[in-house]
Structure formats: C-alpha cells, structure tokens
Amino acid sequence: MDVNKYTDLAVMYASEYGLKIVAAIIIFVIGKWIAKKLSILTKAMMLKAKVDHTLSEFTESIVYFALLAMVILASLNALGINTTSFIAVFGAASLAIGLALQGSLANVGAGVLIIIFRPFKLGDFVEAGGALGTVEDITLFSTIISPLDNRTIIVPNSAIIGGNIVNFSQKENRRVDLTFGIGYDDDLRLAKQTLIDLLNADERVLHDPEPFVAVSELGDSSVNFVTRAWVKSADYWDVYFDTIEKVKLTFDEKGISIPYPQMDIHIQKEEN
Template identity: 70%
Template sequence: MENIDIQKYIDMALLYASEYGFKIIAALIIFLLGKWVAKKLTAFIKKMMHKAKIDKTLVEFSESIIYFTLLLMVVIAALNQLGVNTTSFVAVFGAATLAIGLALQGSFSNIGAAVLIILFRPFKVGDVIETGGVTGEVTDINLFSTILTPVDKRVVIVPNSSIIGANITNFSNREQRRVDHVFGIGYDDDLKLAKETLMEIVKADKRILSEPEPFIAVSELADSSVNFVVRAWTLTDDYWGVYFDMLESVKLTFDEKGISIPYPQMDVHTDKQ
C-alpha cells in the first residue's frame, strides 16, 4: 500500500515536471537573457546619446527610465512563458501600482521633481550648487534623489522634492564669478597707501580679469577699523584659488608695508581725580 502511494506521488511529480519544468526553465532563460540584453541595449543607447552630445543630465536620467522599461517588458515575457495571463497581470499590476503609489506619495513626488529638474534645468551634472544646506558638485541625478559631492569628497544624497522646494544657488551657471572681500585697516594707517596696495595686489594676479574692472573703495568707518570692499572678477574655475590667495597676499603685503589689520578692541580712558 505504501509503495502504491509513493509511486502515485512520484508519477504526479513527473507529470508536473514534464508539464511545467520546461516552461520554468524557458522563463528563467528569457528573464536572464532579457536582463542581459536590457543592460547591453541601455549601455548602447547611452553611448549613442553621448556621441550625439546630448546633455549629461538628460542621459543619466534617460538611462534609468530605459532600463526600467526594458526590464518590465522582460518580466512580462517571462511570465507569459509560464502561462500567466499577462492581461490580468497588467490589471493586477496597475492596481498594485495605485496602492503602492498612495503609500509612497513622497517617493513619487521625488520622481515628479526629477522631471521638473530635467525640464527646467536649474543645474546639470558637473555643476557646483548649494541647496538644502549642502554645497557640492552634482555627480548624479536619478529618479528619487540628486547626489552631491562636497569638496571634502563626502557623498550627500538630497531628495529631489527637497531641492525643488528650496532655493538653488548654481555656482557653475556662469563663466565668471566675482570675488568679494572686506579688509580693514587702522584709523592711524595711510588710507591712500592701503588702497593703492590693494589695487597692486589685484592687478598682480593674472587670474583676475581686467573686464569687468576690479573695484576697491572705502565701504565703512567701523568701530575699530576703516573697511575697504574689494571686488574682482575671475573665471569660475579660478574662483576659490583667487579667493584664498588674495587673503594671504593682503596679509603678507600689509605686514611688509606696516599697514595694520586691527581686531575689535576698546580704549578705556580714566579721569584722574
């Protein structure tokens, strides 16, 4: 009796294996081969878009959309091979998508924000921007977030919806940037000498542009110093080099010429009785 039951299960297993085994294997082959083709085709399309000199931001965004669409087609083809009614599957998938969409409204708002970033292009991959309290180079824009890399090489992931809802400062959108500094000298120092010295420092730096012309003027008679505003234009790529080098040059040159850079202080006078 036991042998008959065992044989029955064996026969049933062989029946199901013969009926569905080849379908499962075929579905796996379709999925694995289709996934490989999807990757290769996406990489080929990306290469063609680069050759066509399409904007890098649009290329990176399109890559995600193309690969996801191709992979979805592969999954449907694999399920169809298994005998699953893909029409019903699409309906179920649509209902599931609606339910997931309601649960993940925030994530879909990020996708909507990504579309707005691509359409209106407030920045692109490679730009240096400030948004959401973070300043860094844009290294990637995907469906859900924008990846920023600050100067210290951290990786900061900012949700796209946070970017669209905040102020965006793009430091790379123009070929030129203005370096702004304020330098103070003592009230007893030679004002004309200090102004001439600042102009000499500015003109000695070949990275500073002659047009627009540099601007130097007294901006404030402060409590402890006479303050000069210095404004000079440079190429965007040279901005930080000029910014820091000017600070060092002014300090060293003022020291050589005996021009003081005062710090906040208070003189107290007492009356003798």
C-alpha cells in the same frame, strides 16, 4: 486499468497544454531578447543625440520593463490564462505601492526634473538641499555632493527641487568680494593703491571688468575697503585665499595696520 487511465490522462493534458507551454516559453524568451535589444537601441540613439547619460539610462530601464511586462502578458495569454484579472490586480498593487512609497516616488519625479532641466551637472560646485560642494553623481533618488573637506553628502532629490539651487560653476566668471580694514591713522591713499596693485599683479584676475577698490565704511575702529575682482570660476577659491594672505603681508611691509575691534573705557572718579 488505473495505469492506462493515468497514462491517457497525462497524454491528454500534454497534447492540450504542451504546445501552449512551449509557445509561451518561446514568446517569453524571444520577447525578452527583443525588449533588451530595443532598450539598448533606445539608449544608444539618445546618447547619439547628446541626451544626458542619466536620462538615457533611466529611459532604457523604463522601455525595457514596459516591454517585458507586455511580453509576460503575451506569454500568459498563450497559456490560455485570462490576463484581464492580472491587469486589474497589477493596477491595484501599483496604487498601493505608490501610496506606500510617496516619498521615494517624489524623489524619482524630482530626479527626472533635475535630469531634464539640468540646473547643474556633474562637477559643478553648488549649494542645494542644505549641502555645499561638488556634484559627484545624480541618480533618480538622490544627488551625491562632496564638500571641500571631501565628505560625501547624499541629498534626496525632492529636497533639492523644493528649495533654492545656487550653481557657482554655471557661469564662466565669478567675482571675488573681500573687505579689508585699516586704522584711522593710516595713509588711506597708500592702502587703496596697495590693494589695486595687488589685484592687478595677479595674473588670474581679469582686467575686463577691471578690479574695483573703494572705501565702503567708516567703522567703529577701522576704515573699511571693499575689493571686487573678476576671475575664472575655477580660480575663485585660489584667488580668494591668496589675496587675503598677500594683503596681510603687504600691509605689514608698508606699515599699514589692520585694527581689531576695541573699546575705549573712561573711568571717572567721584570726589567725596
């Protein structure tokens, strides 16, 4: 009797919930497959429309998890479970998690702004969030910047959005500004013409606008020239360092001195 009783009970539950369990599994499996396909299709359409790759991946993830959440709720509903309470619990949990992860969510929001407004892109040389270097990667939480010495700096996106962003690569051309000093006894006209000739002889220096050389200051121990030359952004640092070296070597050849700061001290003897 007891065996028959449990058997009948098992058959009753199987007949009552078996179909529901099978239906829930089918809904979950098919729904998950559809969610994955739709998210991939969304990313493909965004990439075809030339939307930023990072934004496309972010949208793909959002679409997938949103659809997956709907599939899970539909599966639970097929089992006969009241999903209203789950939605309430999920909402409360989301609020608690949001409060606990305010900083991280701020980085995500800043990352979305960076991706949408694109103040810089991969490969740009920027100064942002206290870091100076080339942008290697942009994620939702942080931006990876590599300085000239090939270190890796991971900057939170909120720090970038919250401060000034200087993009040295956004413009096609940049201006190289340098200052050189000569002694007061040196030939000023010769020094000026030497600087002009050096800039004009460099094929990387653009001639529109033309290089500019002028006396900028009569300093304490030197006459200072300011030089301005426009170059392609990619040539900036090469021209910067090469020009300094060429000026020193050429000034030495022509006998033009580059004085260092000095102070004349006069000692006065007191007569007894």
